[in-house]
Amino acid sequence: MYSEKVMDHFTNPRxxxxxxxxxxxxxxxxPVCGDIMKIYLCxxxxxxxxxxxxxxxxxxxxxxxxxxxxxxxxxxxxxxxAITNEAVVTALDGLPPEKVHCSLLAEEGIHKxxxxxxxxxxxxxxxxxxxxxxxxxxxxxxx
Amino acid sequence: xxxxxxxxxxxxVAEAMRPYFSSRFGNPSSIYRIACESRDVIExxxxxxxxxxxxxxxxIFFTSGGTESDNWALQGVARxxxxxxxxxxxxxxxxxxxxxxxxxxxxxxxPVTYLPVDNEGRLDPGAVEDAVTDTTxxxxxxxxxxxxxxxxxxxxxxxIAHDHGxxxxxxxxxxxxxxxxxxxxxxxxxxxxxxxxxxxxxxxxVLYIRTGTKIDNLLFGGGQEKKRxxxxxxxxxxxxxxxxxxxxxxDQEKESGEIRKLRDRLIAGLLExxxxxxxxxxxxxxxxxxxxxxFEFVEGESILLLLDQEGICASTGSACSSGSHDPSxxxxxxxxxxxxxxxxxxxxxxxxxxxxDVDTVLEAVPGIxxxxxxxxxxxxxxxx
Ligand SMILES: Cc1ncc(COP(=O)(O)O)c(C=O)c1O
Ligand code: FES
Numbered sequence: 001m002y003s004e005k006v007m008d009h010f011t012n013p014r015x016x017x018x019x020x021x022x023x024x025x026x027x028x029x030x031p032v033c034g035d036i037m038k039i040y041l042c043x044x045x046x047x048x049x050x051x052x053x054x055x056x057x058x059x060x061x062x063x064x065x066x067x068x069x070x071x072x073x074x075x076x077x078x079x080x081x082a083i084t085n086e087a088v089v090t091a092l093d094g095l096p097p098e099k100v101h102c103s104l105l106a107e108e109g110i111h112k113x114x115x116x117x118x119x120x121x122x123x124x125x126x127x128x129x130x131x132x133x134x135x136x137x138x139x140x141x142x143x
Numbered sequence: 144x145x146x147x148x149x150x151x152x153x154x155x156v157a158e159a160m161r162p163y164f165s166s167r168f169g170n171p172s173s174i175y176r177i178a179c180e181s182r183d184v185i186e187x188x189x190x191x192x193x194x195x196x197x198x199x200x201x202x203i204f205f206t207s208g209g210t211e212s213d214n215w216a217l218q219g220v221a222r223x224x225x226x227x228x229x230x231x232x233x234x235x236x237x238x239x240x241x242x243x244x245x246x247x248x249x250x251x252x253x254p255v256t257y258l259p260v261d262n263e264g265r266l267d268p269g270a271v272e273d274a275v276t277d278t279t280x281x282x283x284x285x286x287x288x289x290x291x292x293x294x295x296x297x298x299x300x301x302x303i304a305h306d307h308g309x310x311x312x313x314x315x316x317x318x319x320x321x322x323x324x325x326x327x328x329x330x331x332x333x334x335x336x337x338x339x340x341x342x343x344x345x346x347x348x349v350l351y352i353r354t355g356t357k358i359d360n361l362l363f364g365g366g367q368e369k370k371r372x373x374x375x376x377x378x379x380x381x382x383x384x385x386x387x388x389x390x391x392x393x394d395q396e397k398e399s400g401e402i403r404k405l406r407d408r409l410i411a412g413l414l415e416x417x418x419x420x421x422x423x424x425x426x427x428x429x430x431x432x433x434x435x436x437x438f439e440f441v442e443g444e445s446i447l448l449l450l451d452q453e454g455i456c457a458s459t460g461s462a463c464s465s466g467s468h469d470p471s472x473x474x475x476x477x478x479x480x481x482x483x484x485x486x487x488x489x490x491x492x493x494x495x496x497x498x499x500d501v502d503t504v505l506e507a508v509p510g511i512x513x514x515x516x517x518x519x520x521x522x523x524x525x526x527x
Contacts, residue, residue, distance in 0.1 A: 002448075011452070033461075033462035033463050033470075033485075034481045034482070037520070038520040054518060055518055055519070056440065056519045057445070057463065058464070059448045
C-alpha cells in the first residue's frame, strides 16, 4: 500500500524528539481522524538550523512528518513556509489517495510553528490556509 | 492472526468441494441424472447445517454470505410485517451488514431503536424488553461481536422476544462453528452465518428461518430454495459450507478449549508487558479466539504496519485504517474515548494458530508500542 520511501521514513523516522527552548512550536490536530503532530524549530538568522517532531498517527502521518522535517531543515523561513503537502507527498513517492490528508498535518504544523516564532518575535502571523475539510475516500468497513 | 476477518479453506473442505467444479457440475434444476445427484448433495448439506444449529433441514436457506443473510432477515421481516407495524430493535454494535440495512430501512419509514451496550460490550436483556412497543416487528441482536468478541445473552433476549410474539434474528456470523448454537434452546427465529469465518469458502452463507416466520423474499427470479431465494445454487460453495461447519462443530470442544488457552495467555501477556494497555470487551464472555487491546498514546494502523513487518497480520478499530472519519463504532459504543479507540489492536486466533504464534506476538508487540510511543507527543514517558 505504501511506497518504499514512506516505509523507510515510517520505520526510521528522521528528527524525532523535542527541542528544549525552541524558537517556534506548532501543534496541530487532524480533524479527520484525530491525529496529532507537534513540531519544534530552532531558528538562527531566519534559517531553520534544527527541527524535531512528535506524531501520533498512522504510517503516512509519521512518514510525512519525518519527510517534512527533512525538507525544511537548513531552509530559510520563507522557503519552509512555501513547502506544501503536495511537495511532501511527491518527496515520499506518493501516498494512497485516502492518506493524502495525513500529509496536511505536516504542512500545517510547519505553518503553526513558524507563526509561533513570528509572534514570539513581535511579527504579525502569516495567514494559515485551512485545507483540512477535504473529504477522504469512502469508508472501508472492518470485517 | 486475523481469523475474524476471514479464514483459509481447510484442505478437507477444498477436497470435498473439488468434484463439484468439474465432474459433478449438474444444474440442480435440470432433469438429467447428474442433476438429481446435485439436488441430493444440496439436501444432504442442508441436513448437515440444520443439525449443527438444532434446526430442521427445511428451515435452512443458502445465501451468498453473511451480508446477504443479514439483509434478507431485516428487509424481509420488516416488509412482510409492514401492515402490523414497523419498529425494529437492534444494537449499536452490530456489523455494518445490519447497521447499514437498518439505516436504509429507517429512510423507508421503519423506525429503528439502537440499544446501547455496557463498557464490556454487553447488552442488558431488560433494555430489550423496555424498548418493545406495540409496533415492534423484529429484534435483531448479534450472537457475538466481530471486533471485541463479546457474546450476548442470546437465550434471554430470544425468550423476551417470544414472550411478546416478536421474531428474533441473530447475526451469528462470528459465533457459528466456534461456540455452541441452538436455535431451539435460544429461541432464535432467524440466524445468519457465513462459511468463510469457519474455514469454509467465501461468498457462501446461510439464513435459518424458523417455520412459520413471516418474511418476504430479498432476491426475485427462479424458483430455487423453495421459491424463497432465487439464483442457481452454488454447488461447490454449499458442499464447502456444510463440510466446514460439520468439522468445526465436531472439533469444537477440543479446538475452542485450546484456542481459549492461547487467547488468555496472549491477553495476560500483553497487559502485563505493555504499560498503559487495557482489554476491550468482556473478560470471560468472549469468543474463544478474540483478543482486543487498546494501547494508549499510539495509533493502530502504525502498529499494524510494524506487526506486518514481523509477519503478523492483525486489525484495528482506528479511524486511520478504516478510511472513514471515525474510529470503530463498536469501540465508541463501549465508551472508549477516541484516542483509545485509535490505539486498538485486534488479534483473532483460529484453527492452525499455535503457542509459537503467541510467543511471536508477545515478543514483537511491546517493542513496537514502545517505538511508537517514543514518537508520540502524547506519551508522558516510561513508568517511573
Ligand atoms: C458479525 C458479522 N456479520 C456479517 C459479516 C458479513 O459476512 P460476509 O463477509 O459473509 O458477507 C461479518 C464479516 O464480515 C461479520 O463479522
Ligand atoms: S493520520 Fe489518520 S489516517 Fe493518517
